[in-house]
Each structure stands twice: as structure tokens, then as C-alpha cells.
Amino acid sequence: MLERAEIIRQEYLRHDKKFPHVWCPGCGNGIVMGALLRGVHTLALSKDEVVLASGIGCSGRMPTYIDFNTIHTTHGRALTFSTGIKLAKPELTVITVMGDGDATAIGGNHFIHAARRNLDITAIIINNSTYGMTGGQYSPTTPYGSVSTTSIYGHVEHAFSIAELAVTAGASFVARGTVYHATHLEEIIQQAIKKKGFSVVEVISNCHVQHGRRNKLGGAVEMINSYNENAVTVTKAAKMSEEELVGKFTIGVLADIEKPISTEQYQRVITEARKNAVKTAEEKEKTKVKRYE
Amino acid sequence: MPANEQVKRVLLQGNEAIVAGALAAGCRFYAGYPITPASEISELLSVKLPEIGGTFIQMEDEIASMGAVIGASLAGTKSLTATSGPGFSLIQENLGYACVAEVPCVIVNVMRGGPSTGLPTSPSQGDVQMARWGTHGDHPIIVLAVSSVADCFSVTVKAFNLSEKYRVPVIILSDEVVAHTREAVALPESEQIRVIDRISPDVPPEWYKPYADNNRGVPDMASFGDGYRHHVTGLIHDEHGYPTQNPQEVEKFYKRIHGKISKGFQDIQVTKTYLMEDAEICVIAYGSVARSALKAVRLAREQGVKAGLVQLVTLFPFPRKSVDTYLRQCRVAIVPEMNMGQMSREISRVNQANCRIVKHNRVDGHLISPEEILKRIVKA
Numbered sequence: 001m002l003e004r005a006e007i008i009r010q011e012y013l014r015h016d017k018k019f020p021h022v023w024c025p026g027c028g029n030g031i032v033m034g035a036l037l038r039g040v041h042t043l044a045l046s047k048d049e050v051v052l053a054s055g056i057g058c059s060g061r062m063p064t065y066i067d068f069n070t071i072h073t074t075h076g077r078a079l080t081f082s083t084g085i086k087l088a089k090p091e092l093t094v095i096t097v098m099g100d101g102d103a104t105a106i107g108g109n110h111f112i113h114a115a116r117r118n119l120d121i122t123a124i125i126i127n128n129s130t131y132g133m134t135g136g137q138y139s140p141t142t143p144y145g146s147v148s149t150t151s152i153y154g155h156v157e158h159a160f161s162i163a164e165l166a167v168t169a170g171a172s173f174v175a176r177g178t179v180y181h182a183t184h185l186e187e188i189i190q191q192a193i194k195k196k197g198f199s200v201v202e203v204i205s206n207c208h209v210q211h212g213r214r215n216k217l218g219g220a221v222e223m224i225n226s227y228n229e230n231a232v233t234v235t236k237a238a239k240m241s242e243e244e245l246v247g248k249f250t251i252g253v254l255a256d257i258e259k260p261i262s263t264e265q266y267q268r269v270i271t272e273a274r275k276n277a278v279k280t281a282e283e284k285e286k287t288k289v290k291r292y293e
Numbered sequence: 294m295p296a297n298e299q300v301k302r303v304l305l306q307g308n309e310a311i312v313a314g315a316l317a318a319g320c321r322f323y324a325g326y327p328i329t330p331a332s333e334i335s336e337l338l339s340v341k342l343p344e345i346g347g348t349f350i351q352m353e354d355e356i357a358s359m360g361a362v363i364g365a366s367l368a369g370t371k372s373l374t375a376t377s378g379p380g381f382s383l384i385q386e387n388l389g390y391a392c393v394a395e396v397p398c399v400i401v402n403v404m405r406g407g408p409s410t411g412l413p414t415s416p417s418q419g420d421v422q423m424a425r426w427g428t429h430g431d432h433p434i435i436v437l438a439v440s441s442v443a444d445c446f447s448v449t450v451k452a453f454n455l456s457e458k459y460r461v462p463v464i465i466l467s468d469e470v471v472a473h474t475r476e477a478v479a480l481p482e483s484e485q486i487r488v489i490d491r492i493s494p495d496v497p498p499e500w501y502k503p504y505a506d507n508n509r510g511v512p513d514m515a516s517f518g519d520g521y522r523h524h525v526t527g528l529i530h531d532e533h534g535y536p537t538q539n540p541q542e543v544e545k546f547y548k549r550i551h552g553k554i555s556k557g558f559q560d561i562q563v564t565k566t567y568l569m570e571d572a573e574i575c576v577i578a579y580g581s582v583a584r585s586a587l588k589a590v591r592l593a594r595e596q597g598v599k600a601g602l603v604q605l606v607t608l609f610p611f612p613r614k615s616v617d618t619y620l621r622q623c624r625v626a627i628v629p630e631m632n633m634g635q636m637s638r639e640i641s642r643v644n645q646a647n648c649r650i651v652k653h654n655r656v657d658g659h660l661i662s663p664e665e666i667l668k669r670i671v672k673a
Binding site for chain 2: 016053063064079080081082083084085087088089091109110113269270273274
């Protein structure tokens, strides 16, 4: 493990400029970044062919630290940039990392459409239930009743379940993990990258500074430990009653389906269009000859 | 046989000529969202692009279109989007990204009456200042205007060339009249068209500084997947592309991205003139209004009035040098526009010669007629 950590540090992190990072001590983002890098390393992908895109927020800073082709885009729009990159160079492996507000509030429309469109892109959504960078306002995944800087009397709205949303929107592969289950996280990220089609990995993560502190959830250790207590695997959850599932959430693979991938489908469009263009040109040529005869 | 046998004449609509120009300039990616009066550009490119191995995609909105256009350009493909006023509003967010990350791309705005849903789909020139200042922050940008179907072709080629040369988004302002007018135009053969491509780095990856200054102020541009593994961000960045708040680096960055446009000013500014040699009264116009203005100027000449036309092709950076010359030459400049006076403001700003500026504004959704302009000329 230590040896692997050293490879990750030397091989994948940018040393020329950008450390220390911006994340608070105990932040789950580093665990996600580690799992992602170990996943890419295990898959033996060349750094030159990986693109890592992000939106805005704490998660948005991740690409800066990693030695891939990296792009830090606008808030909520990372998937739209990724769409352009993937379509222009389908041979690239495009991974997009976003936060919960980034992906499902301002970028909610892009998120569901990316899932529907089914390009071969991997989306990793770090869900810490708050807008951490801007100071702890409520996000689309802030639990009902939670205190945030914009809901001091308790949040009156209901939270999105990101993974379930992705399943409904049509993603090819959907999994949920947590920053407690780091090895499992690495596995599902690997599966997501390998999967052809739009893949989503939702990662339940801690923002003890903005969310945990205001809701008396403890520090980083307590919050991360709580994921161990409350996470139930998808298979186990299927056998549990509704009462038993109160306060729990599922982890594991929620969807893994086969459907045509639009990146590949578009290649078919190109082939047909080219054939058609040649045919039209030939017909034009024929009519020309006739006129002269 | 005409003298120039390589020229083929075709009957085209303005929007179709923009497509032809884009393809001739090497555009191989288009992302868009349906909107009248720009939709023909999408429809035609959805057919034409795959025929030559390019990519068309219809996105969920114009914000997404602009994001995809930037992504494709960063992956090394010349990219285009086209829209009208309401979509142009949505494009502004990521347009700023293209300015700050210096991503070449072309945006066509076929103007219709606004604000908001406005006056669909009557012609308008209401988005002129927005094209310059629409996205937040102090940013460089190039804005070109088209007035005929022939313009639609040549200006689109020019737009791509400028965009690639200066690594800056270029906006083409068309309007409903130009977009839907059909004219016979002579399109040059592809070998006669000068196409400029971005300059790729030729240094080894470890030496590459993606935002380093050079004598042009335009850094060499690597594409994703080319082995350079650089970082692109909408944050103000240093020459390595990494975010910075160091005042010296920040100032250097702003000065360079504005400076590259100033350095290329002579190359970027395009104005066309008609009958200006001995003109005492000039009409300064752009877009479809320039056509009415030309007719008006000719009619004025028939009446013995020494009138001429200055047609602005480059709207921004404002071609102050050439406009200034004509303002010094003429005693009156008439500025007809299908808005409340957006370019006349620029002209007044650069007017140091005490030339009288006469505004003529029409905002009822109809094109300004030659007769209206003629009346102004005769009265002047």
C-alpha cells in the first residue's frame, strides 16, 4: 500500500506549483482523489489520454493537482465541456469530478441530459450535503431539517438522491460509495471508467467544517465513521424492511446496463453520411452527363 | 467563360453561407440549440459535418452549447455555435471562460428584437453593445458584422482565422434580414481561401508553458491528448496555467490578453467604403442597414449630393483609426441603426473632428429603407 502511495505521489501529482492544496484538514476530497488515482493506475491508463474536468467549488480544485490533461470549468458546466472534448477526441478517457451543488443544482440540467445522452464519460460526484467553499449554504442534498447558513431554522426542502436520479435519467452505470469505504470506492471508480457509456459514482463525503459543525455531527472522524454505520450494500438493503432502512443509505452498484453509446453511434452517422454524400455526388455527375448527351 | 473561371455562383441564404464559410475555414464541430432565426445553421451542419467526419450535437441549452464548443476547441477542433438574442444571453457565461482561457471559437448571433423573448423574429441590431460587453469582467473580444450573403461567407472565414490567430472568441453579428435573404454569390474554390490555424507548441512537454507571453502576446496552443497535459482554468492564471493571486502575475495576465488585440488592431479592423473619395457627408452603417445605406448614397449622388458610405465590418475592437479619418473628411456623419443608438455612441466617442453625428434609429421591427436614409442625407 505504501509503495502504491509513493507511486501515486511521484507519478500522478503535479509538483511544480500547486501544493499545499486548498482543502481543509480531514476533508473527504483527498480520499476521493486518492481512490481515483489508484483506480487509473490499476487500469494502466496513459496520463496523456486521460482528461480530468471539474466545475466550481472545493471539488473543482482537484484537477489542478493532478498530472492529466486537466480543465477547471465554470460552475455546473463541467459535463458540457467534457461532452465537447469527448466528441472531438473520442479516444480520450474523460472523467468529470463535481460537487453536489455543482452537479445537481446549477448543473442539474446538464447532468440529467448527459445521462440521457449516454456519451462514454465518467462522472464522479462528491456529495458533502452543502456548499462548502461559499460558507455552508444549503444544497440540493442538504437533508430536510438540517441547519445551514441559509437555513438557520432547519431546512424546509427535501434532498435529491443523486445516484437514484442518475439511474432514472438513463446512465449506463451508477454506483454509490463513501469516503469511509476507500477500497470499495476505488473499485467502483475503476468499474465506472471501464464501463462504456455514461457512468456515475456518487461519493458520500464529509464537510465537517460547514455541515457537520452546524448540525452537531462531530468532526471529520465522527462523520466518516458514521458512513460505516449507516451505509448498507445494495444487496443487503434489498432484504431489509422499510423500518430497518430508516437513516440508512445504500452503497454499491445501483445500475449497470447495456445501451447504445452515443459516441459510438455518431461514428455510424458519419459512415452513413459519407456514403450518402458520395452517392449524391455520383448522381449529380450522372445527370450532368445526360444533359450533355 | 468569365475571367475568373474558378469562381462558382450559387444561390444561398445568409445562414447557409455562414455554414459554407465555417466549413471552408476548417470548422469541424458544432453545438447548438434551436432558435429562430438561426436554426438553419444547425440543421444544415447536422447534415454537412458528418459527411466530412465532423461532429454536430444539439445540446440541452445554449450554456451547454458554448461549453461543448470550448471543450471541442481545447481538444483541437475548430468549433462554432449559432444562436439569437435569448440564447446569446445564455452563452455569455462560458463566453467569458473562452476569453480568459483563450480558447478559439466562433459564435454567430442572428439578431432579433429584444430584450427577452422580444420581437421574434423581426430584424434588430439591439445586441451590438452586448456582443462587446455581455460577459462579466474586463475581457478582450472581436465582433464582426455581416451585411450580405457574400459577407456571411467571407466574414465567417475571417472570424475563424482571427479566432485561431489571436486565441480569442469571435462573434459574428448577423440579423434576420441577412440570415434569410437569398442571393447569388460567387464562392471561391477552397484552394483560394486563406485558412489560419492556431500554432501548436514545438517544444518538449516539460518545457511547455501554456500561457507564456511572446512577441504577439498569443501563446502556442496544445490540444488535450497531444502529450502536453496542461491545465486550463477560468481562474486568472500564471504562465503555467495555474491559478494565481500574485498581483504582478495577475496584472501581466490582463495586460497580455488585452495587448494581443491591440497589437493586432490593424489586422483585425476591417471597414469597407463606397464613394468616399470626395464625400462630404458619410453614412456609417453595418449589417443589413449598410445595404439600404449604399442605395441611399447612390440616390444622393444622383441628386448631386457628395455622399459616401463607411461600412463597418469589424465592430469591436472599434475601428477608431479608419472611422476617425472619415470623420475628419466629412462635415456630417449619419448613423442609421436598428436600435436606440448603440454604435453611434462609439462614433461620437472617437469623434475629435467636430463632425456632426446624426443618429437615425428604427426599432419597430422593420428594416431601415434607403429612402429614410436619403432624407437624412438631403437634410444634412
